[in-house]
Amino acid sequence: MLYAATAGKGAGAGKRAGVFGRFAAWAARRGGHPLAFALALSSIVAWAFLGPLFGFSDTWQLVINTSTTIITFLMVFLIQNAQNRESEALQIKLDDLIRATRGAKNSLLDLEELSEKDLDAIRAEYEQLAQRARRRARRQRRRTGDTPRRAPRRSSASRRPRVGRSRGRSSSASPRGSSRRAR
Numbered sequence: 001m002l003y004a005a006t007a008g009k010g011a012g013a014g015k016r017a018g019v020f021g022r023f024a025a026w027a028a029r030r031g032g033h034p035l036a037f038a039l040a041l042s043s044i045v046a047w048a049f050l051g052p053l054f055g056f057s058d059t060w061q062l063v064i065n066t067s068t069t070i071i072t073f074l075m076v077f078l079i080q081n082a083q084n085r086e087s088e089a090l091q092i093k094l095d096d097l098i099r100a101t102r103g104a105k106n107s108l109l110d111l112e113e114l115s116e117k118d119l120d121a122i123r124a125e126y127e128q129l130a131q132r133a134r135r136r137a138r139r140q141r142r143r144t145g146d147t148p149r150r151a152p153r154r155s156s157a158s159r160r161p162r163v164g165r166s167r168g169r170s171s172s173a174s175p176r177g178s179s180r181r182a183r
Helices: 019-031 034-048 058-100 116-144 176-182
Strands: none
Touching: 019 058, 034 058
16 A cells, blocks of 8 residues: 555544644744734834834844844745645645546656656647647547637628617617606
């Protein structure tokens, strides 16, 4: 069995992320919450109002610069860790779908580990497949006479009048004209 560690234990069973992984996931969720934004915004507003009290000194500026730099620096690593784990989990799920789908190419499993050159070659192969499929579809439509229907373009002189416009009647005979005059 591929997943011996989780076999028979239900969905989500198995070893969970370590302490750092759990903290990173928690911090990423909390950091993206509207309350976190409100807290950050209120901190900046409070700092700005304290400017006159501190005479807009260098220390006053250093406080906001240092605190925002430290928070940003730490959040980059926490968010990156959470994104890496989510990306890995998504890749595993996609790999499992490829593996379980009849007719799918198992050689597509683990593509993210290939070099750019190998990925470009595979992409070119799939672009060729798509072009051939489009040509086949066009030939099939021609054979069956099932062509995509598009409204033919006409010159402005040959266009039909729009609905609601008068056709040779005077403007007073149109329902719109009469209702506007009655008002």
